[in-house]
Amino acid sequence: MKALILGGKTGLLGQALAHVMKQKKWEVVCPDRNEIDLFNARQLDSFIQDNRIEFVFNTVAYTRVDQAEDEQESALQLNKNLPSVLGKVCRGRNIYLIHYSTDFVFDGKKNTPYTTEDTPLSQSTYGRTKLEGEKVLLSDPWDRLLVIRTAWLFGPFKTNFVDRIISMAREKDNLNVVHDQVGSPTYTLDLAKYSLKLVDKETSGLFHLANKGQATWCELASEVIRCAGLYCKTTPVPSAEYPHKAVRPSYSVLDCSKYCMITGCSPRSWIQSLRDYVYHYQQ
Ligand SMILES: NC(=O)c1ccc[n+]([C@@H]2O[C@H](COP(=O)([O-])OP(=O)(O)OC[C@H]3O[C@@H](n4cnc5c(N)ncnc54)[C@H](OP(=O)(O)O)[C@@H]3O)[C@@H](O)[C@H]2O)c1
DSSP, rough: EEEETTTTTOHHHHHHHHHHHHHHHHHOOOOOOOTTOOHHHHHHHHHHHHTTOOOOEEEEOOOTTTGGGTOHHEEEEEEEIIIHHHHHHHHHHHHHHEEEEEEESSSSSSSBOTTTTOOOOOOOOHHHHHHHHHHHHHTTTTTTTEEEOOOOOOOTTTTOOOHHHHHHHHHOEEEEEOOOOOOEEEEEHHHHHHHHHHHTTTTOOEEEOOOSSSSSSHHHHHHHHHHTTTOOEEEEGGGGSSSSSSSSSSSSOOOOOHHHHHHHHOOHHHHHHHHHHHHHHHH
């Protein structure tokens, strides 16, 4: 099976997908931004045809949440217009498109996990443009389209929250960490494996996919420090102490029951995955 992974050369999730898929003997093509003009539908179509691509995984996005408030056009271009181009090209050739989205499409006003049936209402440019990207695809779906919302990613190959906590905990004896945002920490290598299970089922539509459980950033940081065997205190602080340009949802835990129902598999807990990550990639 041959896949084009957009973001597969440098992205946090894209590289994890490439790693897992190579292990599973997929043939993967991971061009970087200089090798292919993603907004040129004709070039993209020829690339897919010339390389005999059967699956396209899109992890390319404008992911700088705060900067997006000042660069709305760039965010819209990557988060909405790119899925639109990909949709046209992949639908035209009946190529399987697996597109990733985010928990930030929700406003965070709920206090029970968000299902795929819940109405999204984003509070940030990042979330709004990602939601528009979803809508562009899901408004005209075909039977080989997956839109996967995920959350709070950590994993190898690109610096992320977990890495930053470990390096700060090595230097300091206390870290102040936000304790009023609750989400679903998710290990990229698990997400990659779980995504392939949906592809195996040849299913389509909108899914939530994250590791099991929930945490605040402070709880996640505490567990990271414990797993890494470091001695550093964490002090829970309100997000108001660290004002950001973009509003983040205070609660964005994802309900993955639709995924479990379709695949018959249940994601493992984020704590288990975090231990794996720290053990394999941080010692
Ligand atoms: N990270 C999270 O915690 C998180 C949470 C929820 C959902 N998600 C979603 O998961 C997906 C993957 O996120 P990620 O964290 O893996 O993203 P990432 O690490 O920021 O990677 C984004 C990728 O997009 C590429 N890219 C950016 N601008 C581009 C452009 N103009 N032209 C071509 N390529 C461009 C980047 O290439 P360069 O390296 O060349 O810039 C990089 O490979 C996204 O859809 C994101 O919305 C992520």
